[in-house]
Amino acid sequence: MNAAKLLFAVTLLAVTLLAFIPTYEPxxxxxxxxxxxxxxxxxxxxYMxxxxxYPAFSWRRRSALLLGYGVLIEAVQAFLPNRYASLSDVAVDAAALTAAMLLHLLVYRxxxxRA
Structure with a gap:
């Protein structure tokens, strides 16, 4: 496993753990x-x-997978104590994926x- 794949996996695990640990807000x-x-x-x-x-993935496939992951997080949170599902969180996830995709496109262009 190369360094980029390892860093992605570790980050994905960290985001997952942070999404599922209980919060104690009233x-x-x-x-x-x-x-x-x-x-x-x-x-x-x-996204980055x-x-x-995984550079061979298209932006559509990458975005769909990561947005699906965001939806999955919210679905799981709906069943966790002290957590709640939020469509606004999914909207922010989509905005972040769009911003990352646009930055990638800008750098690519x-x-x-220059070439």
Whole structure:
């Protein structure tokens, strides 16, 4: 296993553990800035790491897999004590994946112009 695949796997495991550990807030916040930032950072990072670990994947396949992972997290959280599912979290995940994809496309095009 190369370093990029290992780093992706470790990051995926860390995000999964953080998503499933119980929280101890008395009531869930509907939308908090830190939650938005956490989701955005996690899924942006996962996209970029997956890009280096599995470069043969198309952006569609990569995005679909990672968004499916985000939906799975929310589905599991619906059944965990002290956790709750949120469509807004999935929307932030999708926004992060889109931002990462657009950054990748921009870098790709800039590199192609130089060549």
């Amino acid at each position: 009531l869930p916040e509907i939308v908090s800035f830190s939650d938005i930032l956490n989701h955005f950072a996690a899924f942006f990072t996962l 790491l997956h890009l280096f670990a 800039l590199r192609a112009r």
